[in-house]
Amino acid sequence: MANKSWSTVGKPEQRIDAVEKSTGKVRYIGDYSAPGLMHAKLVKSTQAHAKIISIDTTEAWKMPGVRAIITGKMFPFHIGPILADRPPLAFEKVRYYGEPVAIIVADHEHQAKHATEKVKVVYEPLPIVNSVQQAFLKDAPLVHDNAEQYTKIISDVYPKASTNIGSHIKIRKGDFDTAWANSEETITATYSFNLSDHVAMETRSTRVEINPAGKVIVHSCSQSPFTIKKVLNQFFNVEVGDILVHIPMVGGAFGGKGTVQLEPLAYLASKAVGGKVVKLEFDREEDMTTAPCRIGFDATVQLGVTKEGKLVAGKYTYLLDSGAYSDQAAGITRAAALDCTGPYNIPNVWCDSYCMYTNHPFATSFRGYGHPELTFAVERTMDQLAEKLQMDPLQLRMINGIKPGHTTPTQTVLTANNIGDLEKCIHRAKELIKWDEGQKVQSGKNKVRTKGISTFWKTSTTATNAQAGAIIIFEADGSVNLNCAAIELGQGTKTILGQILAEKLGMDMNKVHVTMEVNTQYDPHQWRTVASSSTFLAGKAVVFAADHAIAQLKKTAAVVLQCSPDDLEVGGGRVYLKPDPTFGVDIKDISLGYTYPSGHSIEGQIVGIGKHIQRHLTPMDQQTGFGKPGPWWSVGVQAIEIELDTRDFTYSILKGVTVLDGGTIINPMTATQQMRGGMYMGLSYATSEKFVFDEQGIVQNSDLRGYPMLRYGEQPTEYLVDFIESPAIDGPFGARGIGEYGVIGAPACLANSLSIAADVELNELPLTPESIWQKKKEGTK
């Protein structure tokens, strides 16, 4: 709960980037142009799986303005964030439609683009792996011949020889088989959804130069500046200290800009033209197919219960369509396993989560990191189970909701501090959706209104050494600059961190200047801006930086005021005596040190530093999954009310409810923005979005005309958002993470409400009127 004595934390402070953004003056990465800037364009695979027989660049070289052409043979190595299985430029064979095959560098973008059309690539088609089910078959064609030989970049990844399994993560908790055999009621259900895309409005873009001193200067719209350094060091042998990464404000990311794809390509391009600045910007089609997308997902869920509805056994088989390369899908495979049950207390759990190679565009993290998908499978099963038990679906969730004292599938013990209060969230959502007024109501001649609900949870699966730092520097006017490497993607992180600092220093928000651009040379290391981790990690770093600065302010002021630092307090732009606040000194008079009338000066500028690193996280045991994968779990409940026309299965979304326990909410308005935007994204995915593949594995809808998304007016008529704020003792002002959570339960509660309305189990996405009609037809046969 927002503490009454706080003046900035817990308040809807306006976003510090809003005015600038409203004028169109913010410079995103693509808004930079300068004479002499060179342009790179890619030649991309036209096949989903094929041997590269030859690449003929003769004609391309004759095109005006062409300065360099790079093919995969010039860098025949594999890179990757978890398993190094992806060549930046394909060599020997291509594994997905749209895969980069060659780079052309030219003086102008249109010249580079023309030249790409002149490169002749001869392919010899190979059999296509076009679905996860097919990938899993014993005699399936292999996407990677020797996946087991790839270098592991992190430990929790297990590729299996002679299969399409890029990783297999296991959870073995309790004794599933016995519990299943003894269950009084059981249910088994299967689910499936296709790959889809992030569609951040800003497409991915970068520019790279190598200066004569050997420094590699990267500008990018990435969520992972320090990973860019790591990748260029690990795979391209550039010294970490010689790589400088700049990130301006980013035009939406949603996980899609967390992985490193363009920067190595632009680095190779710059190298090929003597280090000149080269820009590589994806157009929309490339951003959708060449760049990584969202996983596809197939699931089988088995739940065993007592007659009273107490869950005793859960078995989960997850097949993730990771596409041609494992990238972050290998991490999502793990994340889906460690939270496989949803927020329910189940003593006996068995999970097999597989990262499957196919010949689809490769997948990476997407807001929710596998949780919207697993939540869909779990929550649809819970609804079907409730029906079997003839129980109110909300009641079934209430009985089984996870609480402090229980353990997670990886056997982490939950406490009141590391998990939110699910029960309170259920109660609040129940009120907001008016559950007691009925789950299904006839609202017109052929119209029915129904409500669906979903609980959800997620931990922040960071690296065990994930960390962040902050540096605060005081100005001569007593205001303060905040530098840290959390990236502003639209989520409002810079505003939140500014609020935390203002609160700690007892200062007005407008006295806090947060540097919007990230520069890896002067910002302390931050793991990445993903996994809803910035408020927690960078927020704590800011708290410590403020404490550090406060100690310095008191030390200088104590000399000036001739007292002990312990007698002093900081606030309102002053350092003052606790018992007599009128006796004090203005921060502006000591922020650059204090100068006596004689000219003698002491102490110097106030510069605070702070840092925080995750505590006590561990990898997971390969056989059982045992381990501590994340610092805390935020939990929540979402609900949807829809109205369905029972003749043609068109429907509208009347109301969307999100109730989240993410600990203290630093800014209720930016948090609400995140919940609504997340819910929209989940609903857009569940109602409309998927990649359509033909039999050759070619994406059929790689532009925004063929790829439907919810547009203005199709969103819920009303979005209600509320927060339960059970503080996390070790979070900054009690905050946990919230950024991804709004998206997680939305697909599940939409499908739950539509299943009731259409009176048929809807277990596949997206839910279009046609797909509902199709299910209905199958169901009534």
Place this chain on the structure above:
Amino acid sequence: MNWQNATSKAIIHLHVNGETQEVVVRNADTLLSTLREKLGLTGAKRSCENGDCGACTVLINGEPSHSCLSLAVEVVNLPITTIEGLLDSPVRTAFIDKWAIQCGFCTPGFIVNGHALLTNHPNAKEEIVEEWLQSNICRCTGYQEIKDAVNSLIVENDDSINKTHPRLSK
């Protein structure tokens, strides 16, 4: 297309935000790339270059248009207004006040389109608003706040409200 024709260059004059600007363009240069790369007006964004998202919206002769779909040479005699020329629009302030901005990438396009909408239809009913704003995509907000921003400026058909409500200048 005749390639030679597409690349031949011309000096043209564009009337942007009330000023006449001289630029050298290829025949194939879009208005979007000309505004961004030749005139430094980067408020109009490049996102789909296919007329599907509205991020590049500018006013051509008062009409909201996808600048990715116009050639610079097509619009030489027409007044063009970009977000940089709409700093006084109440739509811009409404977007701030109603929290309609997250990453901000769609924002200029939405404000330009919203401005034209309310100029043409100060009393717009919900269906009109939807019809106009469906040409723009926002991937961050979920549209609720954008709706709040636009609705906050809609003048109801009621004289007493008309007097106190902010009006958009034509």
